[in-house]
Amino acid sequence: MKDLEEVLHRYRTLTKLSIALIYAICVSIAVNIFWTPGHIYGSGITGFAQLISTVCGRFFGIGIPVAFLYALFNIPLLILSWKKIGHNFTIFTIVAVVLSTILMRSLHPVKVQFDPIICAIFGGVFNGFGTGLSLKNELSTGGLDIIGIVLRKKVGESVGTINLTFNLIVVIGSGFLFGWIHALYTILSIFINSRVIDALYTRDQKLQVIIVTSHAQTVIKQIQDEMRRGITIVNDVEGAYQHAQKTMLFTVISQYELPTFRQAMHESDPYAFVSITEAKMIMGRFYQEHIY
Known part of the structure; x- marks a missing residue:
């Protein structure tokens, strides 16, 4: 068992390192091939670093690379992460930031001028893919992610x-x-x-689920064994067609948990009526699994 845990730990570590490299490649392509030639800025710390680099070059005659500013602005955030979030989380975030800095500095902006709309679209796609893939694999890319996690720990929400x-x-x-x-x-x-x-990282997308079933206890047990979710029970629900007595269950899950939920329903009551809709707002306590 101990050997298996060690193998799994190594696998997770290698996976996170690989994802950090993929993110670094994606953000470097977005900045140097699409955004910088098209005079377009990204979001968050990356876009802010681009903005300051442009201002320094245009108004002060100081050429400061975007990669240097990107790393500089992340330093206080990484210190905050080390103190407030956790050492293991921060180490992987440092790896992602360092790899991104190196590749952004190594991959020089291209001379070919694409149409600005093409630059906007493909820059957003590449950076979004790298960031979404990182978050999906429980890896932070630094920047405003860190502030969001710290604030969520304090106030309970992003x-x-x-x-x-x-x-x-x-x-x-x-x-x-x-x-x-x-x-x-x-x-x-x-x-x-x-x-x-959002297409890749679905953990923060909430879904409201209504279940009408004749096997309420079996369904509840299966869902709560597979997922950490509270369920509201409405007894003595009557079907209008056959006037059969049913039980109605209410719960809220994340989009990320949807495959697990489907499997739980298939195993507990495949004939239950299930309605799933997007939840615009959740008030009250909702368990949110941490990404670190």
């Missing part, structure tokens, strides 16, 4: 105001530096980036 504020600064800066059409392209890229992340 706080999007900081991310929105950074992105507004980036968009406004893009407008003043390159014109407002490029600000629009930046908004497009940030939007595509977020949509790609």
